[in-house]
Amino acid sequence: MQRVPPNEIHATLGRHILLSGLPIVLDLAESRGALARDALTGADYLDFAGFYGSNALGFRHPKLLDPETRERLLGAATIKVGNPDFYTEEYATFVATLERTAAPPTHPYYFFIEGGALAVENAMKTAMDWKVRKNLAAGRGEQGTEVLHFQRAFHGRAGYTLSVTNTDPAKTLYFPKFDWPRVPTPAARFPLVGENLERTRAAEAESIAAIEAAFDARPHRIAAILIEPIQGEGGDNHFRPEFLRELRRIADEREALLIFDEVQCGGGVTGKWWAHQHADVSPDLLCFAKKMQVGGFLASRRIDDVDNVFKVPSRISSTWGGSITDMVRATRILEIIVEDDLLENAARRGDELLRELRAIESEFPALVSNARGRGLFVAIDLPTTQQRSDLVKRCFSERLLVLACGDRSVRFRPPLTISADEVSDAARRLRRALAQLS
Secondary structure, three states: OOOOOHHHHHHHHHOOOOOOOOOOOEOOOOOEEOEEEEOOOOOEEEEOOHHHHOOOOOEOOHHHOOHHHHHHHHHHHOOOOOOOOOOOHHHHHHHHHHHHOOOOOOOOEEEEEOOHHHHHHHHHHHHHHHHHHHHHHOOOOOOOOEEEEEOOOOOOOOHHHHHOOOOOHHHOOOOOOOOOOEEOOOOOOOOOOHHHHHHHHHHHHHHHHHHHHHHHHOOOOEEEEEEOOEEOOOOOEEOOHHHHHHHHHHHHHOOOEEEEEOOOOOOOOOOOOOHHHHOOOOOOEEEEOHHHOOEEEEEOHHHHHOOOOOOOOOOOOOOOOOOHHHHHHHHHHHHHHHHOOHHHHHHHHHHHHHHHHHHHHHHOOOOOEEEEEEOOEEEEEOOOHHHHHHHHHHHHHOOEEOEEEOOOEEEEOOOOOOOHHHHHHHHHHHHHHHHHHO
């Protein structure tokens, strides 16, 4: 194999691909844990970005490198199996592992596909199929394909998801979209006490009124309510449990499915397998990808009152049905999360990171506000978009990788394996970066 040397990688890719990423070259062989090695300089970067939150265990986790796991990964990687039609031990082992670890027993139906956007899109199709069949059975005709969604939502850039994604306009500009109901996002502002709490409650009331009005204006046309239990791309926007429970009530009363998009906030990052488990509310359809390695969704038995997509062949499918190599890796990752108690680690390290950010908020009151988080799903706000962008760059100069989100937020997405020392190290680097902006 003729390999491209590190000093030629950007030029090689740039001849064919729009390069808008980092100026480093990731060295997969030398990166370790939360440290990403730059092949150009040999410098290590503390990775609190995690490939947009998809890096579950960091780099080169020793349990992913043991001989048995390496052999299974290699065996799966030599051919890409069409999982919907050809069944293998690797596929079944992944499903069984998912069933006994992350999948709620209330959701017995599983669908797999590559990528979060296609996971969400197929959940939307499942809801449309369910609602239209119910309308036909009730003599209401073939209708019921609209999806109610929220402002500042990001659900992907494919097909139906273009109609519900509304963060950066560049992601959807000029592409055809459906005119589906979009309602205000009652994001909590922290600390969630006093005036912040009252404003959040008022925003919730406004949003719920808009949801009820949308159902009134479009009788029998709305198939689902779609929401991220914590919005990621749109600004790390948190919702009170009371609001998510209201969505459950409305979905039940209005004969719509409740879809939780946990592509980014699922997979253990919040200290539980799923963010919605903190609110004690259960969706009908639960979407996942990123840290789970495989995209897809889980469905509850609420869809059983029609001949749903899990009963009628070929309603939803794809050639690969998720990558079998990803399934082998995901199987071991799920096992490691349990073996090493990484949900508890995410909760503890997340508390430590949030305490650091709240201290930083008091140290830099003119720059930092709204420190917030659930487990390792953590963020802060800056006063302006420009200051936020400057901070991300300053963090990079301090060899700390972080992510922008929303209009003026910075989000942190370390791996579930992050240590207390690494949390402290990240806070030191962040303080140095902020000092340069002061």
